[in-house]
Amino acid sequence: MLDPSKIRMIVCDFDRTLTDEDLTPSVEAFAAIRDAKGLGLRFIVVSGRQLDFLLSIEEVNQLADAVVAENGAIAYELSTSKKLSPFVKEAKIIKHAFQKSGLRFLQFDVMTSLSISYVSAVKELIAKNKLQADIHFNVDSIMVLPLGVTKASGLSLALDLMGAPKDGIIGFGDGENDLPLFEESDIAVAVANALPEVKAKADIVTTLTGGRGVAEQIRKMLPNFGRI
DSSP states (O other): OOOGGGOOEEEEOSTTTTBOTTSOBOHHHHHHHHHHHHTTOEEEEEOSSOHHHHHTSHHHHHHOSEEEEGGGTEEEETTTTEEEOTTHHHHHHHHHHHHTTOOOOEEOSSOEEEEGGGHHHHHHHHHHHTOOEEEEEETTEEEEEETTOSHHHHHHHHHHHHTOOSOSEEEEEOSGGGHHHHHTOSEEEEOTTSOHHHHHHOSEEOSSOHHHHHHHHHHHHHHHHTTO
């Protein structure tokens, strides 16, 4: 695990990681992130949510240097309003297949989201239509995205936008779709409410849930962050 003094980037999932149990933004988490930013760290939100939703969160607008939306499909830098979304063409093909399927789904700019109860039908649909698509699990839902799109690939897009190095990263998450993010993090932190398989892959598991867990770990590391 990387020496905390070398961490220069905080990367967090949103739902159930930067939020309280009722999915409201965690006051404690964002306060701790604000203090870390005062020491020179940068901050990226990486979420399965839509970009517009994430940018509507006041705390995200105030503190985030970049946002990765739709599970890695879209990256946006706040200071420049630059946006990268390389998968729109592939998404149109996937969307067309779902429109003919009769399944109930939500369609975003790139991502298709469904209840986890549809997973078998979605696998059949992908195979039948030979879609270049992957299924990503996120607690009680599934996300269908073009091949290769993950939170890790989205983080890479965001770092490119920012001109930031791809090391010195502490990553926080709770769900299966955060595992690719953990692979790109020098320190991977699972909050206490994370799924067992996520905790198993983490370097650190917090004792507190959600945003309180994020705040707990950042506060522990703040003295070391100040040495960078």
